[in-house]
Structures are given as structure tokens and as C-alpha cells.
Amino acid sequence: MPTSRQVGHGLAKALGIKLDESETERVTRGESVFSIQTADSFIEEQPTVKEVLAELVPTRRGVLNYILSLFPFLSWIGFYNAQWFIGDLVAGITIGAVVVPQGMAYAKLAELPVEFGLYSSFVGVIIYWFFATSKDITIGPVAVLSTVTGTVVNNVVTAHPEYADVPWVIASALAVICGAIVLFIGLIRFGWIVELIPVVSLAAFMTGSAINIAAGQVPGLLGITGFSTRDATYLVIINTLKGLPRTNLNAAIGLTALFLLYLIRSLCNWAAKKYPSRQKLFFFLNTLRSVFVILLYTLVSWLVNMHRRSSPAFTILGKVPRGFTHAAVPTINTNIISSFASEIPATVIVLLIEHIAISKSFGRVNNYRINPSQEMVAIGVTNVIGPFLGGYPATGSFSRTAIKSKAGVKTPFAGVITGVIVLLAIYALTAVFFYIPNAGLAAVIIHAVGDLITSPNTVYTFWRVSPLEPIIFFIGVIVTIFTTIEIGIYTTIAISFAIFLVRNLKAKGAFLGRVQVHSVIGDHITGNESQPANEYGTFKSDSSQTALTRNVFLPIDHQDGSNPGVELSNPYPGIFIYRFSELLNYPSVSHTMEYLVEYIFAHTRPTVLNAYKRPELEPTDAQSHHPRLQLR
Known part of the structure; x- marks a missing residue:
């Protein structure tokens, strides 16, 4: 040895x-x-x-495959052709026209100057295509993440007033930290972690966030000031109602712009159904409705305010610097990180769940699969590099992804086309941005987040899956309305996880009984009834005969909805068949074993018939019902 x-x-x-x-x-x-x-x-x-x-x-081959998996574009770039380029060109230009007004509007949600929305949009679409496994996703500023970022910026500025003049320093640091965390998760290929977040929690989070964002934009839509739109949603609604007498000319711009957005969408949808041959044309007109409305009201604003730039008739955007004037190395220190450390988990969750959920959804629709871990790498790299050009936290956008998919995108290279459009806006259109009405941007935001609200039909689907699902949904929405988006996220995830634990701890399967059933075609039983069945309830193998009966095992208590009038027999004397409803693991093993023992003792008798109790010991109530447990 x-x-x-x-x-x-x-x-x-x-x-x-x-x-x-x-x-x-x-x-x-x-x-x-x-x-x-x-x-x-x-x-x-x-x-x-x-x-x-x-x-x-890892082996050398494994290391090589891992490195190649970090750059998925290498698998398709060699097959790129003119047909793909035409599809990417159309989709890229369309998204570029949409992302410019949306990016500026969402930057205001993040409490940042509007040009930071353009910076984030440019970096997102330019970098993503190198690491993308989804051809449809568009990374950039989104409403929910911008709102979370705005909350972080406000909280840090309140605690550290020295950052009041440079709020983008906070947003850039937040992007780098959260991006690094997501990048690490992606590099170690832990993309499956998003599966721990249930769909109902995601729906509640999106709905509550949409209501929160819309409520916060209504004051800007109506020109009402004098209170913070960062308060809890119910307080914002109350203060808005109190401030209705203070509405001004901004309300005329905002309400008509919002009405026009919905009118154009309704007319285009109706026309697409009325004239199917021109459906593509009406789709593009519908897609560009935000651009049309912003340009229209920018023209109106210019006509009204061109001779009164110092005192405009209604609130306008003002001067937007040309180029990447805020490009710099992000400032990251312990003082800044400690000031928003408590908000990092919520920001990371928003970064992940929205992007992964959208990419998976469109992957299923368009018949391809995405790699969640690699998508995390793409998000992480985008948010780590973006702040060097002035970007703030960005992730996948639902509305822009839907538009990109319907526009006929072929590959992720469409992001480069979009990046060129955004770059053109940053350097050539800043003079036009001066006259954009703030109320018009508020209308664009309200119109965009309206699609994030979960429909009643989806809530009904939750109910049919499990009656507890809609309860979780409404709890999440209510908590978000009366507190904050972050607390709403934590609440829904915590409740869902608690229910998951209870279901596993108290999992109870079913004991099965046997019943023989006939195979029927119409009103006739198949097979030859004169041929006797064997012990398994079927005929012997014969080419001219088919099975007359077969064994089916159903729960003895009929809790699965089977016909309670069907009499079930035991598979065999002394044999019990038990079907688990959940996995048998360490949290559920004790409860399962107790149930199995209790049931078997209640339906069997002791094998030693001449057993007697000890006279000095009295059996307990439980033992009196289970002969095998009686003391002898």
C-alpha cells in the first residue's frame, strides 16, 4: 500500500x-x-x-470555444450579403429615427441633460452587435431603467450636494459598477440565474413602473410645477390633481401631442387591416409617429418662440451641446459607490430581466435561440464602456426591439446603421433640438410606457395557471404605486420565492389506482372482444388484432379532475404507487415521508396478528388509528 x-x-x-x-x-x-x-x-x-x-x-479546445463564443458575430459575418444589408439598412434607419427623440426624453427621466440620452443610444447600438446573439434587440436608454437611475441621482445629490452640478458623474459610476457585475455574471456563464425571476414578478414590475413613470410625466405634460415628481406615485397623482388650476400653455402642446400619437397609431392600424397590400407602408408610418409629432411641434415652437428665445411662451428644451462634450474617464470612488450601494441590486435586476425577457421573447417569435450569458456580456460591456463617452445605464428596449423586428432586420449589424443616424443627430441636429417642447417629450414618454402595462387578458391567464399569481401581480403593482419601483421589485420576487419554498416544503403527491379503459373509435370498441386479454389488459401480439383494454393509473382521490365515478383498484395487494407533485429534495423529504407513512399505515394492517399492547402503556390518539404503531 x-x-x-x-x-x-x-x-x-x-x-x-x-x-x-x-x-x-x-x-x-x-x-x-x-x-x-x-x-x-x-x-x-x-x-x-x-x-x-x-x-x-478546461482543455485547449474548450478555451478556444469559450473565446469564440464571446464574439458571436464571427459565426455569421462571413455569410453577409446584399440582401441582409438591405434589411439591416431599413431597420437601422427606422430605429435611428425613433431612438433620437426617445433617448432625449428618457435622459430627462434620469435627471440628466438630454444629450446623455443620445450618448447612451450611440454606444449601445455600436457595441452590442459585436457580442449579440439576438438580431432584434436594441440597447439604449429605456424608461424604467432611466427612472431608477434618476432616483439614484436624486438620492445621491440630496446626500452630497457637491454633485448637484455634475449629476452625470453619479449616473456614469452607476453604469460602470452595475455593468461590471453583469459582465462578470455573463463571463462565468451564469445566465440561468434570470430563470429564478418568475414571469408574474416581471409583469408586476413593468406595470407598476409604467404607472409610476406616466404619473410622473403628467405634471410636465400639463405644465404643473411646485412639487417633486419623484415622490411615491399616489402622492404625485394627488399633487397633480391639486395643481390642475395651475396648468398653462404647456398643456395645449402636451395633450394635443399625446392625442395625435394615439390617433396616428389607431389610423395606421385600421388602414393596415383595411388595405393589406399596403401593410408595410402603414407600419413604417406608424413607427415614425413619434418623429413626426416631435418635428411638428418643434416647428410650431420655432414659429412661436423664434423672436422670444429668452422668454419662450412654453417650456422648451434649450441649448444642446454639439458632439461628445462630456466624454471623460468615469469618476469612481468609495464616496460615490457607498452613496448608491443599496440601489445596485435593483439596478442590476432591471438591467437583466428586461433585456433577457425581451430577447427570449423575440427569439421564440423569430425561430432562433439566444444565449442569456452572452447577452449579459453584451449588456455588461456596453455599460462599462458607455460612460467613457458620456453614457448612463442602458439595456434592451421593448418598443424599439418590436419595431426593429417588424422592420425586417436580418443581423445585429443594423445597430451600426442606427449608430450612424444617432451620430448625425449629435453633430448636425443640435440646433433643431433647441425648440423641442418639453411637454412634447413628456407625451412621447407617456405614449411609450403605455405599452408596458399588462393587459387584463394576461392577468386572466395568470389566474388560470394559479389563483395565487394575480394576487402576487396586484401586490407588486400596489407596492410600487405606494412606495418605489425598487421596493416593488423586491416584494414580488420575495413573495414568489416564499411561495416556491412553501410548495416544495409542503409538496404532496398522489397515490395512484388502476383502472382498465377501452380504446374507442366513434361508438365502437376497437379490437376483438372474443379474444381474451392477458394479465396486462391487452391482447397477445397479432397483426389482425388491436388492444382492447389498457391500464391507466389515476389518483385515488381524483384530485386531478378525473371522473370521481370511476372505481380504482390497487395495482396489487400490498403495492402502492405514489406520484410526486414536486421534486423530492431535502426541504420536502420529511413532509413527504410523514405523508407516505401515515397513508400506508392507515390502509394496511400488521403482519403479526397476535400482537398485544403492553398493559402499562396507553396508545396515543395517532397510534390508535394506525395498528402498526400500537405498542406491543
């Missing part, structure tokens, strides 16, 4: 560890041994620690 093995056995003996006795009589590899003991048996070698560790070390 080798010295190392002797030492190991000595330590085991000293510590009281009982080794497997079969280890003392080992058959070494490559050794030919034939005896009465080993002739008819196979002795498997015990794995060594060295072998286990060696399996964890």
Missing part, C-alpha cells in the same frame, strides 16, 4: 471515519485477475482527488 494511502487510512482511523471495506481489496488498472470472487463482477475504480480536479481544468 502506498505511503500516502497508509497516511490517509491512519487519519481516517484516528478521526473515526469508517472507510468502505471494499477499498481494502482493490483491483488495480491494467491488472488481469481471475478468481471466483472477481470472475462475474466488475469493480469500479474509486475516483481520486487529482482526477476530480483535472476534470475542472
Whole structure:
């Protein structure tokens, strides 16, 4: 025996560890041994620690495959052709026209100057295509994440007034930290972690966030000031109602712009159904409705305010700097990180769930699969690099992704086309941005987030799946309205996880009974009834005959909805068949075993019939009902 093995056995003996006795009589590899003991048996070698560790070390091929998986574009760029380019060109220009007004509007939600929305839009679409596994996703500013970022910026500025003049420093630091976390999760290929967040929690989060955002934009839509739109949603609604007498000319711009957005969408949808041959034309007109409305009211604003730039008739955007004037190395220090450390989990969750949910959804619709881990790499790289050009936290956008998909995008390269459009806006259109009405941007935001509200039909689907699902949904929405988006996220996830634990802890399966059923075609039983069935309820194999009956196993208590009038028999005397409703694991094993023992004791009798109780001991109530447990 080798010295190392002797030492190991000595330590085991000293510590009281009982080794497997079969280890003392080992058959070494490559050794030919034939005896009465080993002739008819196979002795498997015990794995060594060295072998286990060696399996964890990646091979050269594995390392190469991992590196190649970080750049998915290498798998399709060699097949790029003119047809793909035309599809990407149309989709890229369409998204570029949409992302410019949306990016500026969402930057205001983040409490940042509007140009930061353009910076984030540019970086997102330019970087994403290198790492993308989804051709439809568009990374950039989104309403919910911008709102979360705005909350972080407000909280930090309140605690540290020295950042009041440079709020983008906070947003950039938040993007780098959260992006690094998401990037790390993606690099270690832990993309499956998003599966822990249930769909109902995501729906509640999106609905509550949409209501929160819309309520916060109504004051700007109507020109009402004098209170914070960052308060809880119910307070914002109350203060808005109180401030209705203070509405001004901004309300005329905002309300008509919002009405026009919905009118154009309704007319285009109606026309697409009325004239199917021109459906593509009406789709593009519908897609560009935000651009049309912003340009229209920018023209109106210019006509009204061109001679009164210093005192405009209604609130306008004002001067937007040309180019990447805020490009710089992000400022990250312990002072800034500690000020928003508590908001990092919520920001990371929003970064992940919205993007992964959207990419998976459109992957299923368009018949391809995405890699969640690689998508996390794409999000992480975008948010780590973006702040160097002035970007703030960005992720996948639902509305822009839907538009991109319907526009006929072929590959992620469409993002480069979109980036060129945004770059053109940053350098050539800043003079036009001066006259954009703020109320018009508020209308664009309200119109965009309206699509995030979960429909009643979806809530009804939750109800049909499980009556607890809509309860979780409404709790999440209500908590978001009366507190904050972050608390709403934590609440829904915590409730869903608690229900998951309870279901596993108290999982109760079903005991099955047997019943023979006939195969029927119309009103006739198939098979030859004159042929007797065998012990399994079927005929013997014969080409001219088919099965007359077969065994079906159903829950004895009929809790699965089967016909309670069907009489079930035990599979065999003394045999019980139990079907688990959940996985058998350590949280549920105790409850399951108790249920199994209780049921079996209640439906069996002791094998020793002449057993008597001890006269000095009285059985408990539980024992009196279970003969096998009675004291003897």
C-alpha cells in the first residue's frame, strides 16, 4: 500500500471515519485477475482527488470555444450579403429615427441633460452587435431603467450636494459598477440565474413602473410645477390633481401631442387591416409617429418662440451641446459607490430581466435561440464602456426591439446603421433640438410606457395557471404605486420565492389506482372482444388484432379532475404507487415521508396478528388509528 494511502487510512482511523471495506481489496488498472470472487463482477475504480480536479481544468479546445463564443458575430459575418444589408439598412434607419427623440426624453427621466440620452443610444447600438446573439434587440436608454437611475441621482445629490452640478458623474459610476457585475455574471456563464425571476414578478414590475413613470410625466405634460415628481406615485397623482388650476400653455402642446400619437397609431392600424397590400407602408408610418409629432411641434415652437428665445411662451428644451462634450474617464470612488450601494441590486435586476425577457421573447417569435450569458456580456460591456463617452445605464428596449423586428432586420449589424443616424443627430441636429417642447417629450414618454402595462387578458391567464399569481401581480403593482419601483421589485420576487419554498416544503403527491379503459373509435370498441386479454389488459401480439383494454393509473382521490365515478383498484395487494407533485429534495423529504407513512399505515394492517399492547402503556390518539404503531 502506498505511503500516502497508509497516511490517509491512519487519519481516517484516528478521526473515526469508517472507510468502505471494499477499498481494502482493490483491483488495480491494467491488472488481469481471475478468481471466483472477481470472475462475474466488475469493480469500479474509486475516483481520486487529482482526477476530480483535472476534470475542472478546461482543455485547449474548450478555451478556444469559450473565446469564440464571446464574439458571436464571427459565426455569421462571413455569410453577409446584399440582401441582409438591405434589411439591416431599413431597420437601422427606422430605429435611428425613433431612438433620437426617445433617448432625449428618457435622459430627462434620469435627471440628466438630454444629450446623455443620445450618448447612451450611440454606444449601445455600436457595441452590442459585436457580442449579440439576438438580431432584434436594441440597447439604449429605456424608461424604467432611466427612472431608477434618476432616483439614484436624486438620492445621491440630496446626500452630497457637491454633485448637484455634475449629476452625470453619479449616473456614469452607476453604469460602470452595475455593468461590471453583469459582465462578470455573463463571463462565468451564469445566465440561468434570470430563470429564478418568475414571469408574474416581471409583469408586476413593468406595470407598476409604467404607472409610476406616466404619473410622473403628467405634471410636465400639463405644465404643473411646485412639487417633486419623484415622490411615491399616489402622492404625485394627488399633487397633480391639486395643481390642475395651475396648468398653462404647456398643456395645449402636451395633450394635443399625446392625442395625435394615439390617433396616428389607431389610423395606421385600421388602414393596415383595411388595405393589406399596403401593410408595410402603414407600419413604417406608424413607427415614425413619434418623429413626426416631435418635428411638428418643434416647428410650431420655432414659429412661436423664434423672436422670444429668452422668454419662450412654453417650456422648451434649450441649448444642446454639439458632439461628445462630456466624454471623460468615469469618476469612481468609495464616496460615490457607498452613496448608491443599496440601489445596485435593483439596478442590476432591471438591467437583466428586461433585456433577457425581451430577447427570449423575440427569439421564440423569430425561430432562433439566444444565449442569456452572452447577452449579459453584451449588456455588461456596453455599460462599462458607455460612460467613457458620456453614457448612463442602458439595456434592451421593448418598443424599439418590436419595431426593429417588424422592420425586417436580418443581423445585429443594423445597430451600426442606427449608430450612424444617432451620430448625425449629435453633430448636425443640435440646433433643431433647441425648440423641442418639453411637454412634447413628456407625451412621447407617456405614449411609450403605455405599452408596458399588462393587459387584463394576461392577468386572466395568470389566474388560470394559479389563483395565487394575480394576487402576487396586484401586490407588486400596489407596492410600487405606494412606495418605489425598487421596493416593488423586491416584494414580488420575495413573495414568489416564499411561495416556491412553501410548495416544495409542503409538496404532496398522489397515490395512484388502476383502472382498465377501452380504446374507442366513434361508438365502437376497437379490437376483438372474443379474444381474451392477458394479465396486462391487452391482447397477445397479432397483426389482425388491436388492444382492447389498457391500464391507466389515476389518483385515488381524483384530485386531478378525473371522473370521481370511476372505481380504482390497487395495482396489487400490498403495492402502492405514489406520484410526486414536486421534486423530492431535502426541504420536502420529511413532509413527504410523514405523508407516505401515515397513508400506508392507515390502509394496511400488521403482519403479526397476535400482537398485544403492553398493559402499562396507553396508545396515543395517532397510534390508535394506525395498528402498526400500537405498542406491543
